[in-house]
Every structure is written in C-alpha cells, then in structure tokens.
Amino acid sequence: MSAPSTAAVVAEAGLPDGGQLRILRVDASRAADVLRVVHAAFAARPPVDPPAAALSDTEQTIAEKLAGGFGVLGELDGEPAAALIVALDGDQATITRVAVHPDHQHRGIASALVLCAMDLLAARGTRTLGLGVRTEFPGLGRWWRRHGFVRVGERPPLELLQRSLPVLVEAPTADAMRDLGERLAGLLRPGDVIIATGDLGAGKTTLTQGIGAGLQVAGPVISPTFVLSRVHRSSTGGPALVHVDAYRLGSFDELEDLDLEASLADAVTLIEWGGGIAEGLADDRLEIDIRRGLDPDDETRLVFLAGVGPRWADGQLEELR
Incomplete structure (x- = not known):
C-alpha cells in the first residue's frame, strides 16, 4: 500500500x-x-x-x-x-x-x-x-x-x-512596511530600478514612503496614479526618488513615453504595477512582490524581494530578513 x-x-x-x-x-x-x-x-x-x-x-x-x-x-x-x-x-x-x-x-x-x-x-x-x-x-x-x-x-x-531566490520578509503592520522600506533605502544607490507588484491595498505605496524616508527626499510620497510619475528630490544631496504608477500603462512603449531614461542613471526609480512592463528598463533590478496572507483578518503582508543581475548578487538583501 x-x-x-x-x-x-x-x-x-x-x-x-x-x-x-x-x-x-x-x-x-x-x-x-x-x-x-x-x-x-x-x-x-x-x-x-x-x-x-x-x-x-x-x-x-x-x-x-x-x-x-x-x-x-x-x-x-x-x-x-x-x-x-x-x-x-x-x-x-x-x-x-x-x-x-x-x-x-x-x-x-x-x-x-x-x-x-x-x-x-x-x-x-x-x-x-x-x-x-x-x-x-x-x-x-x-x-x-x-x-x-x-x-x-x-x-x-x-x-x-x-x-x-527572493528574500521573504513579513510585515505585520503598515509601520513595519514603512520600516522595511527605510531599511531597504540603506542598500539603494543611484541607478537602481525597483519594480513593485501586489494587489490593490497590498502596501506598495506604504513601502515606497519608507524608501522615500530612508533616502530623505523632500515632500510627501503619495501614489502618482493620475500623473503617472513624480520626482522627489533629495534634501541631502543623495539620489532622487522617481515614483511611477504603471497601473494604466499597457506596454513598455507607453512606459518609455514617460522619458524615464533621462533620470535613470542618477535616481532610484520605483515602478508600481510594473511587472510584465518595466523589466526592459534595466537588466539589473530589484523585483518586489507584496502579498496578503491567507487569513483575511490578518493584516500581515508577505514581501518577496528578488534581486536580478550582478548588482544584487552579493546577498545583501539577506540583511532585511
């Protein structure tokens, strides 16, 4: 048997x-x-x-x-x-x-x-x-x-x-998600491209707010749903944060129309809803997938951070566990 x-x-x-x-x-x-x-x-x-x-x-x-x-x-x-x-x-x-x-x-x-x-x-x-x-x-x-x-x-x-493989980090609260973004900012440098995916309300913008705080950019970081792209300048001379919402974009060609290449080398570029669209921006990139847990009453988010290319080959994302 x-x-x-x-x-x-x-x-x-x-x-x-x-x-x-x-x-x-x-x-x-x-x-x-x-x-x-x-x-x-x-x-x-x-x-x-x-x-x-x-x-x-x-x-x-x-x-x-x-x-x-x-x-x-x-x-x-x-x-x-x-x-x-x-x-x-x-x-x-x-x-x-x-x-x-x-x-x-x-x-x-x-x-x-x-x-x-x-x-x-x-x-x-x-x-x-x-x-x-x-x-x-x-x-x-x-x-x-x-x-x-x-x-x-x-x-x-x-x-x-x-x-x-992706590094998995659990974020039980919105504050924990912002803290993760702030800690992630300590690993970022000019030229980095981040593609963030996840369901509506998963926490992509909350994570981005933490990254903005860690990079010490000026002004509030809010989702650029209607303007598609916002540039947040550093208040300390560091890289700017270019925050893109690709929810209404259907192709890489439409993303290129935003002229992100002009700032790509000098800024940290984060594209929400960028999966399947933004990968062509950079061979080296950080892909972040945020998911809800199976229990609808549990606010915990599962954050998968996957580094693609030599830029992320040294295992530094392990520091975020």
Missing part, C-alpha cells in the same frame, strides 16, 4: 485562456502523477543525443527524487497537467523535470509552477536555484533567462543556469 499523500495546495489561479489551475506541493506519494506528466512532455520534444534522462525515469526514480526535496504539481480539472521537482542541498536548490503535458503547453502553466517553487524555497530560506538546459533547445534557455536566470557554466550537453 502506498504512503498517504501529504500534498498541500499552494495556489489556485484562473488561466488567461480559461480553466482553473490548482498547484500543489507534493511528496513521493504522487510520484506516479509526476511521472505521467514528465514522460508525456519529454516524449513530445524533438529527439536529442544522448536521449533525455527523463525518458528513462520510473515511478521509483521519481519517488527517490521527490524524497530528496519536493515536487510541484499543477492540476487542471483534477488531472495532472504539469510538474517539476526540486532537489535541496543546504541553502541551495536545483530544479529538474520541468514538464507541461503537450495538451496544456503555452498557457503560462510552467511559469506559475516555477514561481510557486521559488516562493516555497524563499519561505524556507534557500538562497540560490540552479538548473541545466539542453543546449539543443536555445528557446528554453531564453525562457529561463526571462525568469531571471543567468549562465554560470556548462556541463555538456547542458548549459547551467542559476538565479538568486
């Missing part, structure tokens, strides 16, 4: 093209489901030499991999549609067997699973996440780079990629 499942629901989300995706953290008890998705996905890829190791996986080998870490399984209408496996080694992790069933590819499911895996690892305190991509599939390499991964080496036939 198989062991009882300890699967836990991590997230539920509607897909842009319809359908409800349910994402679970799973253990070895769901090895058969993971295997089914992995075999279907890897068998649909063009053949390579040597063949993908995933094609030789069995339920036992998948169970062994899950025992050394955990799996993330995506279900559509109760049926396994996507999966990945995370191996753990101290404060480092490796992701393998990223697979989406051929019937459900190109729907954003892989991105959702990867983001959930990174959230789980951030909560655990893991610092880096690595993976290997077959060099025969350059499109896959580009996909991972869009998710913040950079090349760190090669182990033929694999290109080795890695990224720093």
